[in-house]
Amino acid sequence: MNRWPDPDHALQALARIVSGCEGVQIAMLASRDGRPFVWRSAVAGDSGKLAAMTSSLTALGRTVLRELNAGELDHLLVEGQDGKLVLVGVPGLDGLLVLAVLAERRARLGLVLGHARMCVRALAPGA
């Protein structure tokens, strides 16, 4: 049985990242099979494509860690010259949802990751 969080509650959590963490452009929750759940953005973007890529990246990350006997996936970071993407799963939902946060280059990675962790904890069952 999938336990989807309340969408309004989830949107509020995403809004806190976009407005509260400097340089964050997009925050979205994607289902594990690649569909957008909720999305907050300060810039234009394709939520469907980002959700699908979030799902693929997360699955590949888990697969690589499994092949390397490196334990469970904690987070994924994809960093480029002009931006960075952080992916973190929402705990307690059996991998149902993954948070994707896209930030500008100037954004501090530690802050982005910290906000992302706070967000997924707030969305966990019983939070």
Next chain:
Amino acid sequence: MNACHKLVFIGEPGAGKTTCIAALSDIAPVTTDVGCTDDLARRKASTTVALDYGEMDLGEQGMLRLYGLPGQERFRFMFDVVRDGAMGLVVLVDAASAQGLDGLAGTLATYADELRQRPFVLCLNKHPDPPMAFRERCMAMLRDQGLVAPLLVIDARSRSDLAQVFRMLCLLLDHGDYPVLDGERGGA
């Protein structure tokens, strides 16, 4: 050193791509399945969201590297990830399902441009002898997209059937007229 050949499997969700690679691979297959969260869950519990990977030893003919892609159009970008070096594509169709034709239509709509540039084989799976009307409808759907390809009825879990698909792709490469794409054409 024997040659390596790269085969890419595409097709609707449930056409048998993951099962095929799991059955044929000589190594433990790499999988990226997750539980379905949409209507597809009524038909199958899990779906591939990145790729499947396996390897099949062909003896003197070399080694086949098998890549299976997700069936949903939203994962179309994964084709760009795996296409370099592919000798050809295998389009799998679930010939035992009433949704097989709809699935093929979706696959062709998503990949028609790529299929025009590469050899591919249309493989009817999961049915030992699909009705002639089903086969003819599949060929008509190809023609409607301006595509031409051999149609094979296979059991995608069968090594001999996949070897036949490989030989067919080799024939297409040898005698077909395909644009040479940078970094592609398999081999080595």
